[in-house]
Amino acid sequence: MSDAPLLAADGLAAGYGGPPVLRDVSFGAHAGQRVAVLGPNGGGKTTLFRALLGELRPSAGTLTRPPRLGVVPQTERSRLDFPVSALDVALMGTLSTLPWWRRPGRADRQRARAALADVGLVDRADHTFGDLSGGQRQRVLVARALVQDAPVLLLDEPYVGLDTPSVALLDDLLGGLAAQGRTLLIATHDVDQARGWERVLCLNRRQIAFGAPADVLTRETLEATYGAEIVELPGERCVLPAHHHEHGHDHDAA
Ligand SMILES: Nc1ncnc2c1ncn2[C@@H]1O[C@H](COP(=O)(O)OP(=O)(O)O)[C@@H](O)[C@H]1O
Ligand SMILES: [Mg+2]
Known part of the structure:
Protein backbone atom coordinates (compact mmCIF):
# COMPACT_ATOMS: atom_id res chain seq x y z
CA MET A 1 0.00 0.00 0.00
CA SER A 2 1.51 3.32 -1.03
CA ASP A 3 1.23 6.51 1.00
CA ALA A 4 -0.82 8.54 -1.46
CA PRO A 5 -4.45 7.50 -1.88
CA LEU A 6 -5.54 6.69 -5.45
CA LEU A 7 -8.92 8.19 -4.76
CA ALA A 8 -9.68 10.86 -2.20
CA ALA A 9 -12.14 13.56 -1.27
CA ASP A 10 -11.59 16.46 1.08
CA GLY A 11 -14.61 18.42 2.32
CA LEU A 12 -16.59 17.38 -0.74
CA ALA A 13 -20.14 18.62 -1.25
CA ALA A 14 -22.27 17.81 -4.29
CA GLY A 15 -25.82 18.12 -5.49
CA TYR A 16 -28.06 18.86 -8.43
CA GLY A 17 -28.16 22.63 -8.62
CA GLY A 18 -30.05 23.31 -5.38
CA PRO A 19 -28.55 22.90 -1.93
CA PRO A 20 -26.04 20.02 -1.75
CA VAL A 21 -27.62 16.60 -1.13
CA LEU A 22 -24.28 15.30 0.18
CA ARG A 23 -21.64 17.19 2.13
CA ASP A 24 -18.60 16.90 4.44
CA VAL A 25 -17.15 13.93 2.56
CA SER A 26 -13.46 13.36 3.35
CA PHE A 27 -11.85 10.00 2.77
CA GLY A 28 -8.88 8.38 1.08
CA ALA A 29 -8.74 4.96 -0.59
CA HIS A 30 -5.47 3.20 -1.34
CA ALA A 31 -4.41 0.45 -3.71
CA GLY A 32 -5.75 -2.93 -2.64
CA GLN A 33 -8.62 -1.56 -0.56
CA ARG A 34 -12.31 -2.40 -0.82
CA VAL A 35 -14.31 0.49 0.59
CA ALA A 36 -17.91 -0.27 1.54
CA VAL A 37 -20.17 2.71 0.92
CA LEU A 38 -23.10 2.37 3.32
CA GLY A 39 -26.18 4.53 3.67
CA PRO A 40 -29.95 4.51 3.46
CA ASN A 41 -31.76 4.89 0.15
CA ALA A 51 -19.19 13.43 -8.25
CA LEU A 52 -16.15 11.13 -8.26
CA LEU A 53 -16.77 10.42 -11.95
CA GLY A 54 -16.90 14.13 -12.73
CA GLU A 55 -20.56 14.00 -13.79
CA LEU A 56 -21.46 16.44 -11.01
CA ARG A 57 -19.30 19.42 -10.20
CA PRO A 58 -18.55 19.58 -6.47
CA SER A 59 -20.04 22.68 -4.82
CA ALA A 60 -17.28 22.48 -2.19
CA GLY A 61 -14.11 20.57 -1.50
CA THR A 62 -11.55 18.83 -3.64
CA LEU A 63 -11.10 15.45 -5.29
CA THR A 64 -8.08 13.32 -6.08
CA ARG A 65 -8.68 10.69 -8.72
CA PRO A 66 -6.85 8.81 -11.45
CA PRO A 67 -7.45 9.82 -15.08
CA ARG A 68 -9.73 6.82 -15.63
CA LEU A 69 -12.29 5.21 -13.36
CA GLY A 70 -14.09 1.94 -14.07
CA VAL A 71 -17.80 1.94 -13.30
CA VAL A 72 -20.48 -0.64 -12.64
CA PRO A 73 -23.64 1.49 -12.50
CA GLN A 74 -26.67 0.85 -10.32
CA THR A 75 -28.77 -1.73 -12.15
CA GLU A 76 -31.81 -0.65 -14.04
CA ARG A 77 -33.38 -3.85 -15.24
CA SER A 78 -35.33 -2.20 -18.03
CA ARG A 79 -32.09 -1.22 -19.71
CA LEU A 80 -30.70 -4.74 -19.70
CA ASP A 81 -33.04 -6.19 -22.29
CA PHE A 82 -31.49 -5.09 -25.54
CA PRO A 83 -30.20 -7.96 -27.68
CA VAL A 84 -26.45 -7.70 -27.34
CA SER A 85 -24.05 -10.47 -26.38
CA ALA A 86 -21.96 -10.61 -23.21
CA LEU A 87 -18.91 -9.93 -25.39
CA ASP A 88 -20.58 -6.82 -26.85
CA VAL A 89 -21.19 -5.47 -23.35
CA ALA A 90 -17.58 -6.12 -22.29
CA LEU A 91 -16.45 -4.52 -25.55
CA MET A 92 -18.28 -1.30 -24.62
CA GLY A 93 -15.52 -0.85 -22.05
CA THR A 94 -13.02 -0.33 -24.85
CA LEU A 95 -15.03 2.55 -26.32
CA SER A 96 -13.99 5.01 -23.64
CA THR A 97 -10.33 4.33 -24.39
CA LEU A 98 -10.64 4.63 -28.20
CA PRO A 99 -10.53 7.79 -30.28
CA TRP A 100 -14.08 8.59 -31.43
CA TRP A 101 -13.49 7.61 -35.04
CA ARG A 102 -12.20 4.10 -34.29
CA ARG A 103 -14.42 1.06 -33.93
CA PRO A 104 -13.27 -1.75 -31.65
CA GLY A 105 -10.90 -4.05 -33.53
CA ARG A 106 -9.45 -7.49 -33.05
CA ALA A 107 -7.15 -6.44 -30.18
CA ASP A 108 -10.10 -4.84 -28.39
CA ARG A 109 -12.15 -8.02 -28.82
CA GLN A 110 -9.26 -9.95 -27.33
CA ARG A 111 -9.14 -7.62 -24.33
CA ALA A 112 -12.90 -7.96 -23.87
CA ARG A 113 -12.65 -11.75 -24.09
CA ALA A 114 -9.76 -11.76 -21.58
CA ALA A 115 -11.85 -9.66 -19.20
CA LEU A 116 -14.74 -12.13 -19.53
CA ALA A 117 -12.25 -14.88 -18.69
CA ASP A 118 -11.17 -12.87 -15.61
CA VAL A 119 -14.76 -12.88 -14.34
CA GLY A 120 -15.22 -16.57 -15.17
CA LEU A 121 -17.62 -16.09 -18.08
CA VAL A 122 -15.61 -16.58 -21.25
CA ASP A 123 -17.86 -19.54 -22.11
CA ARG A 124 -20.84 -17.17 -22.13
CA ALA A 125 -19.28 -14.60 -24.47
CA ASP A 126 -21.83 -15.20 -27.22
CA HIS A 127 -24.87 -15.49 -24.95
CA THR A 128 -27.42 -12.70 -25.00
CA PHE A 129 -26.69 -10.38 -22.07
CA GLY A 130 -30.35 -10.12 -21.04
CA ASP A 131 -30.67 -13.91 -20.84
CA LEU A 132 -27.87 -14.28 -18.28
CA SER A 133 -28.62 -14.55 -14.56
CA GLY A 134 -28.37 -11.39 -12.47
CA GLY A 135 -25.06 -12.53 -11.02
CA GLN A 136 -23.65 -13.25 -14.45
CA ARG A 137 -24.79 -9.85 -15.72
CA GLN A 138 -23.05 -8.13 -12.82
CA ARG A 139 -19.86 -10.01 -13.60
CA VAL A 140 -20.10 -9.03 -17.28
CA LEU A 141 -20.44 -5.41 -16.13
CA VAL A 142 -17.33 -5.88 -13.98
CA ALA A 143 -15.59 -7.22 -17.10
CA ARG A 144 -16.68 -4.10 -18.99
CA ALA A 145 -15.12 -1.98 -16.22
CA LEU A 146 -11.93 -4.08 -16.26
CA VAL A 147 -11.52 -3.52 -19.99
CA GLN A 148 -11.17 0.19 -19.20
CA ASP A 149 -8.00 -0.81 -17.39
CA ALA A 150 -8.68 1.59 -14.53
CA PRO A 151 -6.93 1.30 -11.15
CA VAL A 152 -10.12 2.36 -9.35
CA LEU A 153 -13.54 0.76 -9.81
CA LEU A 154 -16.83 2.19 -8.55
CA LEU A 155 -19.58 -0.39 -8.09
CA ASP A 156 -23.04 0.94 -7.25
CA GLU A 157 -25.06 -1.70 -5.37
CA PRO A 158 -23.73 -4.63 -7.43
CA TYR A 159 -25.17 -7.20 -4.98
CA VAL A 160 -28.80 -6.14 -5.19
CA GLY A 161 -31.02 -8.93 -6.50
CA LEU A 162 -28.35 -11.64 -6.42
CA ASP A 163 -28.86 -15.07 -4.85
CA THR A 164 -26.40 -16.44 -2.29
CA PRO A 165 -24.12 -18.35 -4.73
CA SER A 166 -23.92 -15.28 -6.99
CA VAL A 167 -23.05 -13.08 -4.01
CA ALA A 168 -20.23 -15.48 -3.10
CA LEU A 169 -18.88 -15.49 -6.67
CA LEU A 170 -18.94 -11.70 -6.89
CA ASP A 171 -17.31 -11.47 -3.44
CA ASP A 172 -14.45 -13.70 -4.61
CA LEU A 173 -14.09 -11.73 -7.82
CA LEU A 174 -13.92 -8.36 -6.05
CA GLY A 175 -11.57 -9.76 -3.39
CA GLY A 176 -9.27 -10.95 -6.15
CA LEU A 177 -9.29 -7.54 -7.85
CA ALA A 178 -8.36 -5.86 -4.57
CA ALA A 179 -5.60 -8.42 -4.02
CA GLN A 180 -4.20 -7.40 -7.44
CA GLY A 181 -3.93 -3.84 -6.11
CA ARG A 182 -7.10 -2.28 -7.45
CA THR A 183 -9.14 0.12 -5.34
CA LEU A 184 -12.86 -0.65 -5.18
CA LEU A 185 -15.66 1.56 -3.87
CA ILE A 186 -18.69 -0.67 -3.42
CA ALA A 187 -22.11 0.64 -2.41
CA THR A 188 -23.86 -2.08 -0.44
CA HIS A 189 -26.61 -2.61 2.12
CA ASP A 190 -24.91 -5.56 3.77
CA VAL A 191 -23.21 -4.45 6.98
CA ASP A 192 -21.80 -7.91 7.69
CA GLN A 193 -20.17 -7.99 4.27
CA ALA A 194 -18.60 -4.59 4.95
CA ARG A 195 -17.01 -5.99 8.09
CA GLY A 196 -14.78 -8.16 5.90
CA TRP A 197 -13.54 -5.30 3.73
CA GLU A 198 -10.71 -2.84 4.35
CA ARG A 199 -12.62 0.44 4.86
CA VAL A 200 -16.17 1.64 5.44
CA LEU A 201 -17.68 4.98 4.44
CA CYS A 202 -21.05 5.78 5.99
CA LEU A 203 -23.25 8.39 4.32
CA ASN A 204 -26.55 9.92 5.26
CA ARG A 205 -26.74 13.21 3.33
CA ARG A 206 -23.34 13.89 4.84
CA GLN A 207 -20.42 11.72 5.87
CA ILE A 208 -21.17 9.99 9.16
CA ALA A 209 -17.92 8.05 9.43
CA PHE A 210 -14.95 6.71 7.53
CA GLY A 211 -12.33 4.21 8.67
CA ALA A 212 -11.57 0.58 9.36
CA PRO A 213 -14.67 -1.62 9.82
CA ALA A 214 -13.88 -2.35 13.48
CA ASP A 215 -13.83 1.38 14.26
CA VAL A 216 -16.76 2.44 12.08
CA LEU A 217 -19.31 -0.34 12.43
CA THR A 218 -20.53 0.50 15.90
CA ARG A 219 -24.16 0.64 16.95
CA GLU A 220 -23.89 4.41 17.35
CA THR A 221 -22.54 4.97 13.84
CA LEU A 222 -25.04 2.60 12.27
CA GLU A 223 -27.90 4.38 14.01
CA ALA A 224 -26.63 7.73 12.76
CA THR A 225 -26.29 6.26 9.26
CA TYR A 226 -29.60 4.47 8.94
CA GLY A 227 -31.66 6.43 11.48
CA ALA A 228 -35.13 5.07 11.98
CA GLU A 229 -34.60 2.40 9.34
CA ILE A 230 -32.46 0.35 11.67
CA VAL A 231 -34.00 -2.77 13.15
CA GLU A 232 -32.82 -4.30 16.39
CA LEU A 233 -32.73 -8.00 17.04
CA PRO A 234 -32.16 -9.79 20.32
CA GLY A 235 -28.46 -10.44 20.81
CA GLU A 236 -27.27 -6.88 20.18
CA ARG A 237 -26.89 -7.32 16.46
CA CYS A 238 -27.94 -4.50 14.17
CA VAL A 239 -29.55 -5.52 10.92
CA LEU A 240 -31.30 -3.67 8.18
CA PRO A 241 -34.99 -4.08 7.42
CA ALA A 242 -36.06 -6.72 4.91
CA HIS A 243 -36.43 -4.37 1.95
CA HIS A 244 -32.71 -3.71 2.04
CA HIS A 245 -31.99 -7.39 1.48
CA GLU A 246 -33.05 -8.04 -2.04
CA HIS A 247 -30.98 -11.17 -2.41
CA GLY A 248 -32.81 -14.28 -3.51
CA HIS A 249 -34.66 -13.15 -6.63
CA ASP A 250 -32.14 -14.70 -8.88
CA HIS A 251 -32.52 -18.42 -8.64
CA ASP A 252 -31.00 -19.39 -11.96
CA ALA A 253 -27.47 -20.67 -11.80
CA ALA A 254 -24.65 -18.31 -10.91
N1 LIG B 1 -30.88 13.76 -10.78
C1 LIG B 1 -31.23 14.22 -9.58
N2 LIG B 1 -31.76 15.47 -9.45
C2 LIG B 1 -32.12 15.94 -8.24
N3 LIG B 1 -31.98 15.28 -7.08
C3 LIG B 1 -31.46 14.03 -7.14
C4 LIG B 1 -31.07 13.44 -8.39
N4 LIG B 1 -30.58 12.21 -8.15
C5 LIG B 1 -30.67 12.04 -6.81
N5 LIG B 1 -31.20 13.13 -6.21
C6 LIG B 1 -31.44 13.29 -4.76
O1 LIG B 1 -30.20 13.20 -4.08
C7 LIG B 1 -30.36 12.50 -2.85
C8 LIG B 1 -29.36 11.37 -2.80
O2 LIG B 1 -29.70 10.42 -3.78
P1 LIG B 1 -28.74 9.25 -4.22
O3 LIG B 1 -27.38 9.77 -4.35
O4 LIG B 1 -29.36 8.60 -5.41
O5 LIG B 1 -28.83 8.28 -2.94
P2 LIG B 1 -28.51 6.71 -2.83
O6 LIG B 1 -27.73 6.31 -4.05
O7 LIG B 1 -27.74 6.59 -1.56
O8 LIG B 1 -29.82 6.01 -2.75
C9 LIG B 1 -31.81 12.05 -2.80
O9 LIG B 1 -32.52 12.95 -2.00
C10 LIG B 1 -32.26 12.14 -4.22
O10 LIG B 1 -33.64 12.44 -4.29
MG1 LIG C 1 -28.03 4.84 -5.45
Whole structure:
Protein backbone atom coordinates (compact mmCIF):
# COMPACT_ATOMS: atom_id res chain seq x y z
CA MET A 1 0.00 0.00 0.00
CA SER A 2 1.51 3.32 -1.03
CA ASP A 3 1.23 6.51 1.00
CA ALA A 4 -0.82 8.54 -1.46
CA PRO A 5 -4.45 7.50 -1.88
CA LEU A 6 -5.54 6.69 -5.45
CA LEU A 7 -8.92 8.19 -4.76
CA ALA A 8 -9.68 10.86 -2.20
CA ALA A 9 -12.14 13.56 -1.27
CA ASP A 10 -11.59 16.46 1.08
CA GLY A 11 -14.61 18.42 2.32
CA LEU A 12 -16.59 17.38 -0.74
CA ALA A 13 -20.14 18.62 -1.25
CA ALA A 14 -22.27 17.81 -4.29
CA GLY A 15 -25.82 18.12 -5.49
CA TYR A 16 -28.06 18.86 -8.43
CA GLY A 17 -28.16 22.63 -8.62
CA GLY A 18 -30.05 23.31 -5.38
CA PRO A 19 -28.55 22.90 -1.93
CA PRO A 20 -26.04 20.02 -1.75
CA VAL A 21 -27.62 16.60 -1.13
CA LEU A 22 -24.28 15.30 0.18
CA ARG A 23 -21.64 17.19 2.13
CA ASP A 24 -18.60 16.90 4.44
CA VAL A 25 -17.15 13.93 2.56
CA SER A 26 -13.46 13.36 3.35
CA PHE A 27 -11.85 10.00 2.77
CA GLY A 28 -8.88 8.38 1.08
CA ALA A 29 -8.74 4.96 -0.59
CA HIS A 30 -5.47 3.20 -1.34
CA ALA A 31 -4.41 0.45 -3.71
CA GLY A 32 -5.75 -2.93 -2.64
CA GLN A 33 -8.62 -1.56 -0.56
CA ARG A 34 -12.31 -2.40 -0.82
CA VAL A 35 -14.31 0.49 0.59
CA ALA A 36 -17.91 -0.27 1.54
CA VAL A 37 -20.17 2.71 0.92
CA LEU A 38 -23.10 2.37 3.32
CA GLY A 39 -26.18 4.53 3.67
CA PRO A 40 -29.95 4.51 3.46
CA ASN A 41 -31.76 4.89 0.15
CA GLY A 42 -31.41 8.55 -0.77
CA GLY A 43 -28.36 8.85 1.49
CA GLY A 44 -26.11 10.03 -1.33
CA LYS A 45 -24.19 6.94 -2.46
CA THR A 46 -24.91 7.37 -6.17
CA THR A 47 -24.40 11.12 -5.87
CA LEU A 48 -20.92 10.50 -4.44
CA PHE A 49 -20.09 8.18 -7.32
CA ARG A 50 -21.32 10.73 -9.86
CA ALA A 51 -19.19 13.43 -8.25
CA LEU A 52 -16.15 11.13 -8.26
CA LEU A 53 -16.77 10.42 -11.95
CA GLY A 54 -16.90 14.13 -12.73
CA GLU A 55 -20.56 14.00 -13.79
CA LEU A 56 -21.46 16.44 -11.01
CA ARG A 57 -19.30 19.42 -10.20
CA PRO A 58 -18.55 19.58 -6.47
CA SER A 59 -20.04 22.68 -4.82
CA ALA A 60 -17.28 22.48 -2.19
CA GLY A 61 -14.11 20.57 -1.50
CA THR A 62 -11.55 18.83 -3.64
CA LEU A 63 -11.10 15.45 -5.29
CA THR A 64 -8.08 13.32 -6.08
CA ARG A 65 -8.68 10.69 -8.72
CA PRO A 66 -6.85 8.81 -11.45
CA PRO A 67 -7.45 9.82 -15.08
CA ARG A 68 -9.73 6.82 -15.63
CA LEU A 69 -12.29 5.21 -13.36
CA GLY A 70 -14.09 1.94 -14.07
CA VAL A 71 -17.80 1.94 -13.30
CA VAL A 72 -20.48 -0.64 -12.64
CA PRO A 73 -23.64 1.49 -12.50
CA GLN A 74 -26.67 0.85 -10.32
CA THR A 75 -28.77 -1.73 -12.15
CA GLU A 76 -31.81 -0.65 -14.04
CA ARG A 77 -33.38 -3.85 -15.24
CA SER A 78 -35.33 -2.20 -18.03
CA ARG A 79 -32.09 -1.22 -19.71
CA LEU A 80 -30.70 -4.74 -19.70
CA ASP A 81 -33.04 -6.19 -22.29
CA PHE A 82 -31.49 -5.09 -25.54
CA PRO A 83 -30.20 -7.96 -27.68
CA VAL A 84 -26.45 -7.70 -27.34
CA SER A 85 -24.05 -10.47 -26.38
CA ALA A 86 -21.96 -10.61 -23.21
CA LEU A 87 -18.91 -9.93 -25.39
CA ASP A 88 -20.58 -6.82 -26.85
CA VAL A 89 -21.19 -5.47 -23.35
CA ALA A 90 -17.58 -6.12 -22.29
CA LEU A 91 -16.45 -4.52 -25.55
CA MET A 92 -18.28 -1.30 -24.62
CA GLY A 93 -15.52 -0.85 -22.05
CA THR A 94 -13.02 -0.33 -24.85
CA LEU A 95 -15.03 2.55 -26.32
CA SER A 96 -13.99 5.01 -23.64
CA THR A 97 -10.33 4.33 -24.39
CA LEU A 98 -10.64 4.63 -28.20
CA PRO A 99 -10.53 7.79 -30.28
CA TRP A 100 -14.08 8.59 -31.43
CA TRP A 101 -13.49 7.61 -35.04
CA ARG A 102 -12.20 4.10 -34.29
CA ARG A 103 -14.42 1.06 -33.93
CA PRO A 104 -13.27 -1.75 -31.65
CA GLY A 105 -10.90 -4.05 -33.53
CA ARG A 106 -9.45 -7.49 -33.05
CA ALA A 107 -7.15 -6.44 -30.18
CA ASP A 108 -10.10 -4.84 -28.39
CA ARG A 109 -12.15 -8.02 -28.82
CA GLN A 110 -9.26 -9.95 -27.33
CA ARG A 111 -9.14 -7.62 -24.33
CA ALA A 112 -12.90 -7.96 -23.87
CA ARG A 113 -12.65 -11.75 -24.09
CA ALA A 114 -9.76 -11.76 -21.58
CA ALA A 115 -11.85 -9.66 -19.20
CA LEU A 116 -14.74 -12.13 -19.53
CA ALA A 117 -12.25 -14.88 -18.69
CA ASP A 118 -11.17 -12.87 -15.61
CA VAL A 119 -14.76 -12.88 -14.34
CA GLY A 120 -15.22 -16.57 -15.17
CA LEU A 121 -17.62 -16.09 -18.08
CA VAL A 122 -15.61 -16.58 -21.25
CA ASP A 123 -17.86 -19.54 -22.11
CA ARG A 124 -20.84 -17.17 -22.13
CA ALA A 125 -19.28 -14.60 -24.47
CA ASP A 126 -21.83 -15.20 -27.22
CA HIS A 127 -24.87 -15.49 -24.95
CA THR A 128 -27.42 -12.70 -25.00
CA PHE A 129 -26.69 -10.38 -22.07
CA GLY A 130 -30.35 -10.12 -21.04
CA ASP A 131 -30.67 -13.91 -20.84
CA LEU A 132 -27.87 -14.28 -18.28
CA SER A 133 -28.62 -14.55 -14.56
CA GLY A 134 -28.37 -11.39 -12.47
CA GLY A 135 -25.06 -12.53 -11.02
CA GLN A 136 -23.65 -13.25 -14.45
CA ARG A 137 -24.79 -9.85 -15.72
CA GLN A 138 -23.05 -8.13 -12.82
CA ARG A 139 -19.86 -10.01 -13.60
CA VAL A 140 -20.10 -9.03 -17.28
CA LEU A 141 -20.44 -5.41 -16.13
CA VAL A 142 -17.33 -5.88 -13.98
CA ALA A 143 -15.59 -7.22 -17.10
CA ARG A 144 -16.68 -4.10 -18.99
CA ALA A 145 -15.12 -1.98 -16.22
CA LEU A 146 -11.93 -4.08 -16.26
CA VAL A 147 -11.52 -3.52 -19.99
CA GLN A 148 -11.17 0.19 -19.20
CA ASP A 149 -8.00 -0.81 -17.39
CA ALA A 150 -8.68 1.59 -14.53
CA PRO A 151 -6.93 1.30 -11.15
CA VAL A 152 -10.12 2.36 -9.35
CA LEU A 153 -13.54 0.76 -9.81
CA LEU A 154 -16.83 2.19 -8.55
CA LEU A 155 -19.58 -0.39 -8.09
CA ASP A 156 -23.04 0.94 -7.25
CA GLU A 157 -25.06 -1.70 -5.37
CA PRO A 158 -23.73 -4.63 -7.43
CA TYR A 159 -25.17 -7.20 -4.98
CA VAL A 160 -28.80 -6.14 -5.19
CA GLY A 161 -31.02 -8.93 -6.50
CA LEU A 162 -28.35 -11.64 -6.42
CA ASP A 163 -28.86 -15.07 -4.85
CA THR A 164 -26.40 -16.44 -2.29
CA PRO A 165 -24.12 -18.35 -4.73
CA SER A 166 -23.92 -15.28 -6.99
CA VAL A 167 -23.05 -13.08 -4.01
CA ALA A 168 -20.23 -15.48 -3.10
CA LEU A 169 -18.88 -15.49 -6.67
CA LEU A 170 -18.94 -11.70 -6.89
CA ASP A 171 -17.31 -11.47 -3.44
CA ASP A 172 -14.45 -13.70 -4.61
CA LEU A 173 -14.09 -11.73 -7.82
CA LEU A 174 -13.92 -8.36 -6.05
CA GLY A 175 -11.57 -9.76 -3.39
CA GLY A 176 -9.27 -10.95 -6.15
CA LEU A 177 -9.29 -7.54 -7.85
CA ALA A 178 -8.36 -5.86 -4.57
CA ALA A 179 -5.60 -8.42 -4.02
CA GLN A 180 -4.20 -7.40 -7.44
CA GLY A 181 -3.93 -3.84 -6.11
CA ARG A 182 -7.10 -2.28 -7.45
CA THR A 183 -9.14 0.12 -5.34
CA LEU A 184 -12.86 -0.65 -5.18
CA LEU A 185 -15.66 1.56 -3.87
CA ILE A 186 -18.69 -0.67 -3.42
CA ALA A 187 -22.11 0.64 -2.41
CA THR A 188 -23.86 -2.08 -0.44
CA HIS A 189 -26.61 -2.61 2.12
CA ASP A 190 -24.91 -5.56 3.77
CA VAL A 191 -23.21 -4.45 6.98
CA ASP A 192 -21.80 -7.91 7.69
CA GLN A 193 -20.17 -7.99 4.27
CA ALA A 194 -18.60 -4.59 4.95
CA ARG A 195 -17.01 -5.99 8.09
CA GLY A 196 -14.78 -8.16 5.90
CA TRP A 197 -13.54 -5.30 3.73
CA GLU A 198 -10.71 -2.84 4.35
CA ARG A 199 -12.62 0.44 4.86
CA VAL A 200 -16.17 1.64 5.44
CA LEU A 201 -17.68 4.98 4.44
CA CYS A 202 -21.05 5.78 5.99
CA LEU A 203 -23.25 8.39 4.32
CA ASN A 204 -26.55 9.92 5.26
CA ARG A 205 -26.74 13.21 3.33
CA ARG A 206 -23.34 13.89 4.84
CA GLN A 207 -20.42 11.72 5.87
CA ILE A 208 -21.17 9.99 9.16
CA ALA A 209 -17.92 8.05 9.43
CA PHE A 210 -14.95 6.71 7.53
CA GLY A 211 -12.33 4.21 8.67
CA ALA A 212 -11.57 0.58 9.36
CA PRO A 213 -14.67 -1.62 9.82
CA ALA A 214 -13.88 -2.35 13.48
CA ASP A 215 -13.83 1.38 14.26
CA VAL A 216 -16.76 2.44 12.08
CA LEU A 217 -19.31 -0.34 12.43
CA THR A 218 -20.53 0.50 15.90
CA ARG A 219 -24.16 0.64 16.95
CA GLU A 220 -23.89 4.41 17.35
CA THR A 221 -22.54 4.97 13.84
CA LEU A 222 -25.04 2.60 12.27
CA GLU A 223 -27.90 4.38 14.01
CA ALA A 224 -26.63 7.73 12.76
CA THR A 225 -26.29 6.26 9.26
CA TYR A 226 -29.60 4.47 8.94
CA GLY A 227 -31.66 6.43 11.48
CA ALA A 228 -35.13 5.07 11.98
CA GLU A 229 -34.60 2.40 9.34
CA ILE A 230 -32.46 0.35 11.67
CA VAL A 231 -34.00 -2.77 13.15
CA GLU A 232 -32.82 -4.30 16.39
CA LEU A 233 -32.73 -8.00 17.04
CA PRO A 234 -32.16 -9.79 20.32
CA GLY A 235 -28.46 -10.44 20.81
CA GLU A 236 -27.27 -6.88 20.18
CA ARG A 237 -26.89 -7.32 16.46
CA CYS A 238 -27.94 -4.50 14.17
CA VAL A 239 -29.55 -5.52 10.92
CA LEU A 240 -31.30 -3.67 8.18
CA PRO A 241 -34.99 -4.08 7.42
CA ALA A 242 -36.06 -6.72 4.91
CA HIS A 243 -36.43 -4.37 1.95
CA HIS A 244 -32.71 -3.71 2.04
CA HIS A 245 -31.99 -7.39 1.48
CA GLU A 246 -33.05 -8.04 -2.04
CA HIS A 247 -30.98 -11.17 -2.41
CA GLY A 248 -32.81 -14.28 -3.51
CA HIS A 249 -34.66 -13.15 -6.63
CA ASP A 250 -32.14 -14.70 -8.88
CA HIS A 251 -32.52 -18.42 -8.64
CA ASP A 252 -31.00 -19.39 -11.96
CA ALA A 253 -27.47 -20.67 -11.80
CA ALA A 254 -24.65 -18.31 -10.91
N1 LIG B 1 -30.88 13.76 -10.78
C1 LIG B 1 -31.23 14.22 -9.58
N2 LIG B 1 -31.76 15.47 -9.45
C2 LIG B 1 -32.12 15.94 -8.24
N3 LIG B 1 -31.98 15.28 -7.08
C3 LIG B 1 -31.46 14.03 -7.14
C4 LIG B 1 -31.07 13.44 -8.39
N4 LIG B 1 -30.58 12.21 -8.15
C5 LIG B 1 -30.67 12.04 -6.81
N5 LIG B 1 -31.20 13.13 -6.21
C6 LIG B 1 -31.44 13.29 -4.76
O1 LIG B 1 -30.20 13.20 -4.08
C7 LIG B 1 -30.36 12.50 -2.85
C8 LIG B 1 -29.36 11.37 -2.80
O2 LIG B 1 -29.70 10.42 -3.78
P1 LIG B 1 -28.74 9.25 -4.22
O3 LIG B 1 -27.38 9.77 -4.35
O4 LIG B 1 -29.36 8.60 -5.41
O5 LIG B 1 -28.83 8.28 -2.94
P2 LIG B 1 -28.51 6.71 -2.83
O6 LIG B 1 -27.73 6.31 -4.05
O7 LIG B 1 -27.74 6.59 -1.56
O8 LIG B 1 -29.82 6.01 -2.75
C9 LIG B 1 -31.81 12.05 -2.80
O9 LIG B 1 -32.52 12.95 -2.00
C10 LIG B 1 -32.26 12.14 -4.22
O10 LIG B 1 -33.64 12.44 -4.29
MG1 LIG C 1 -28.03 4.84 -5.45
